[in-house]
Amino acid sequence: AVFGATAEKERVGYNILASIVHGGFAGDLYPVHPRLGEWQGLKVYPSLEEIPDTPDLAVIALSEGRTVEALARCGEKGVRAAVCLAGGFKETGEAGARLEAELAATARRYGIALVGPNTLGIINTGANLYVTFYPMRLTGGGVSLISQSGGMGLTMLYRAMEEGLGIAKFVVVGNRSVLDVADYLAWLEDDPQTKAVGLFLEGVNDARRLVELAGRINRTKPVVVYKAGESEGAAYAALTHTGSMVGSHRLYLDSCRQHGIYAVESAEAVVSALKALTTAPRPAGRRVAVVTHTAGPGIVILDRLSRAGAVFPPFAPATMEAIRGVMGENPPVVIKNPLDAAGAGLSPAVIGQLTRAVCADPSFDLVLVIFCLHANWPFPTAELAALAGEKPVVACYISTRAGMAKEQETLAAAGVPVYHSLEEAARGASALMWYARGES
Amino acid sequence: AVFGATAEKERVGYNILASIVHGGFAGDLYPVHPRLGEWQGLKVYPSLEEIPDTPDLAVIALSEGRTVEALARCGEKGVRAAVCLAGGFKETGEAGARLEAELAATARRYGIALVGPNTLGIINTGANLYVTFYPMRLTGGGVSLISQSGGMGLTMLYRAMEEGLGIAKFVVVGNRSVLDVADYLAWLEDDPQTKAVGLFLEGVNDARRLVELAGRINRTKPVVVYKAGESEGAAYAALTHTGSMVGSHRLYLDSCRQHGIYAVESAEAVVSALKALTTAPRPAGRRVAVVTHTAGPGIVILDRLSRAGAVFPPFAPATMEAIRGVMGENPPVVIKNPLDAAGAGLSPAVIGQLTRAVCADPSFDLVLVIFCLHANWPFPTAELAALAGEKPVVACYISTRAGMAKEQETLAAAGVPVYHSLEEAARGASALMWYARGES
Structure with a gap:
């Protein structure tokens, strides 16, 4: 049952009905309004009493005073759950607090599980149930x-x-x-x-x-x-x-x-x-490696993750060998963690090879990869997706959000969370470190 | 002159030429490569010496060793500015530092204004000059x-x-x-x-x-x-x-x-x-008012701006009158700053009227307006744009970025910066307060 049904598009009662319908709820829906008759082809009941069934849920989009009364009638009819949307209760002072006490007492008297009042509502995507006045899917x-x-x-x-x-x-x-x-x-x-x-x-x-x-x-x-x-x-x-x-x-x-x-x-x-x-598996500890073609963001990540308790150990000798195998014996950069592959790292294949080598290094619990959006160098999405495994890989694609939106789905499916900003990537990696399985 | 021209799309030399051409630079462009002959219809000069003119700028996309040599030849020819892209200099250790000292000495000898080395380049939109290997416009x-x-x-x-x-x-x-x-x-x-x-x-x-x-x-x-x-x-x-x-x-x-x-x-x-x-005018001080239809974000903004030195004075009596004139004598909320217009504020017209009233109140130096994306309640963009004046108005449209992208241009033109997150809106308002004209 939905109290407060109306044909006026800008009102809460309209939008809550629109939300439930638009959301695709498959169960019976009983809008209630004394005179409306029908709502977009849906039968509207003049009162709760005339609904032939006992609804599982009452949605009450009425003013605060009428909300209390409607809830009591729901209790009488045997409705056992209700969402009350109106504000105007204890948040407004003494009179509101008295009204709210009455509302709560009514709910308790009838054993009603009461959401709110003064709420935007609830959504359960599993049941396609969108009980809010913000229609969405x-x-x-x-x-x-x-x-x-x-x-x-x-x-x-x-x-x-x-x-x-x-x-x-x-x-x-x-x-x-x-x-x-x-x-x-x-x-x-x-x-x-x-x-x-x-x-x-x-x-x-x-x-x-x-x-x-x-x-x-x-x-x-x-x-x-x-x-x-x-x-x-x-x-x-x-x-x-x-x-x-x-x-x-x-x-x-x-x-x-x-x-x-x-x-x-x-x-x-x-x-x-x-x-x-x-998205990612839990890390074993807080030992982080960074792979990138652009050193500055590596420094920023180092700052941020250090604050969150990360340590940045050096690469193991075998990893140094593997990195030299990819970048050559004398690359024009210092090989260290964070690893800046510089010009070589503009190739997604190189980033993939380096990340694979670093992931295999038991010195690390989490690997963070940073790559910048470019017109002719594609993101290393396929390469990172292929690395999915025990060890969390977090990607930061420096770009506009639109610029990396396509990559997000592929990487998520492979267990790699990708962020379009260092700040968010650091937040993601910090959360994983918080939930690390042990201390490193 | 652009050293390092190449037909290979994944190389830096290709992308820097592509960037300059794509960017629409109207001046003469002289790619240099010993054997390439031409690049996408553009004549390529076998050497700097064969360029009939003295270029204003040399762009050197060569390895670190060859960069020094190329710069010296530019000096000989009378080129007075250069962008050197290669890494491999002092950031890599002693040998690199010696090479960089040589590069700098060469630049100084010929009076060359040297950008870099180890740089992504420079952009001057006024001249449509995009000297980077990240082609963009x-x-x-x-x-x-x-x-x-x-x-x-x-x-x-x-x-x-x-x-x-x-x-x-x-x-x-x-x-x-x-x-x-x-x-x-x-x-x-x-x-x-x-x-x-x-x-x-x-x-x-x-x-x-x-x-x-x-x-x-x-x-x-x-x-x-x-x-x-x-x-x-x-x-x-x-x-x-x-x-x-x-x-x-x-x-x-x-x-x-x-x-x-x-x-x-x-x-x-x-x-x-x-x-x-x-975008916004400078505030006179740090006295902030918030207008919204959703109180929680008002509390968050209050937290964040307090940290940045904001104060939130009460509304002046005349403003209280004006607010009651819009919301009625007994609205179901406590009228205070931050102002939560609750259900009434879902109407953009009401948000506009309330913001106008608050802007007129001399108790405030900056007004922050928060509105949530909704399928049937449009953003108060026209209303806020109409308020442009002496006092900064900062808007936060809680939504996806795509959901508010259209509004951004209209509001910016009216002097109202709009953000799609509270965090960014707080950062914007904090910056304005830092540059406040005086203390309040």
Whole structure:
């Protein structure tokens, strides 16, 4: 059942119906509106009571006051799950808090699993169920995202689309009147489609439960978290957003670390990390080799990964031999790690040979390859894809995003995450190092 | 004159000729090769001596040993500028250092302004002159980029292309055998096309001269710098790249600050900063207002800009009135800065009206507007473009890059920099605040 159906394209009720229809949901759909009659060929029910069946889910796109009433009627009819979209609850002050208490009590009375209120909704690609007022169609995959904010949820989602990541579940938590972040996380723990989880947090009530749960899940499915609210002003802003107390940022970071949860500094970094974690194998340690034809980016990567705990050991003697075998006995560069193949490395075949040699070197746990977009030198995509194996290879194709979009799919299929910026590549490699199997 | 002309598409000599031809250079072009005869319809001269004229510039795409010899012949003929592409000089050790000393002495003997060696080359869009082995065609504009590394230069250049920035000059400095970073910067100081400069540095010999010069230029043309080499390993990597001593990172940051130069933490941040600085007017101070329909991103922006010294004052009473006039007397949100218009803000017209009201409020020096890509709610592009005025407006359109690409041009023309991520928008706004006209 979808309350708030309307023919007006700019309204939330229209867009939530459009989203569900456009998303391809195969189950029965019951729009509710007292007078609308039909919506784009779909029968609209004048009231919940006239729906011949008991819907599994109620989607309530009504104002805050009417939301409470509609939820009660859902309870009466036996509906056991609801998504409440309206804001205007505890985030607005005392009157809103009273209304929200009423909403929560209603949900508890009838045993309704309540998403929101004040939420952008949820997506389950496995069921083609897009319960949001942002109509879209996602590629399915192993990444699930939970966000306390709609805008930050979209930030992660749009970035995931750009990075070519497939989505399992997407949840905007909103006010956590009944279901809290930990409940959604517990659901994802048991979800076979979910391989890794990204979280955006403002602040939660059950911080201890959340962190302990995330820490446990994290052992089998990486959980990457970005929490806003480090500044003082942000605390008040969060309170008036989803009624959240942000707590101490330092305490939060410490408890994440204690439970092995990977905490990052932006929504973009969540996605870059998830890309590496769902594409590449886990490294055995933090010993990194870099192969490139352009030294400057190697220096930048060295800076960034050093900060994340990477070490850059020298090549083993056999690897030095192999490199000389490719580049000649006296190449016009110093052979060292990061390896700058200079002019020779403009050939994708050479980059492939060098990367193969470095991957075979037991001194390294992770190999990072940097190549720049060029009109006549193709990317070493086939060469890197052929290297897929035990050891993670992370690629950085310095280019516009459009310039490397074609390569992304091939490399992802081969287990090589590719980034179009050093910054993102460093974030991906850092995430892999966080989840290294042991110390090197 | 272009030494190293060849018909082999994968070689540097081919690509540098292709780049110059493709770029549309209108002057005379003299490829040099002992036996080639012609190159895609262009006459190739067997030697420099047979060129009927004295070229203004020699482009030398030969091996390191032959480069020195070719430069001497250029000197004899009266050529007064040269770009030397080969690596294999002081970055490789003692023998290379001796060869480079010879190269520099040759240049000095004949008074040749020498770019490189070990460089990707230079671009001057004003003259359609693309002296690099990365053939491309750029949109002209006010941004000039100087990089000590080819790969980092391309990183900034590709990012600038994505962000819709027009380029004036692009220089990859390489080994600084004769011309150093400060020389290029001095050239840009007098270049009427250049409005702002981005610098990527590894390490220079004349650090004091560079910083003082950059500080002076910075008063009229913003200079944004990213310097690699904060880690210990990076120091050695830089030495074996362009023979640079990186020096103390802390000392570098302190002297930038002392001279008012804006130092950032990545190549991407250089471009985000330049985008704001060449698009928006300078703010009077650091008092920021945020207008959005999605509160979470407002909290994130508050965190990030607070770190950069922003303050978020409350709205003036008249502004509160105006906001209530747009949103109604009792909107289902707390009216405060950051302003979350919630459901009402999904309409571009409402975002436009609210932004206009906030822009008129003398409590603020900069207004940041956040809007999320949606299938049925268009971006408030026309509304924001209409607000162009004294006060900087920075837009963040949360979306894929492709999703907001069309809007970018319209907004840029109106003086509104638009970013597709909060992270980049925060970088843009932070740059504007750095260059604020006074303290608030």
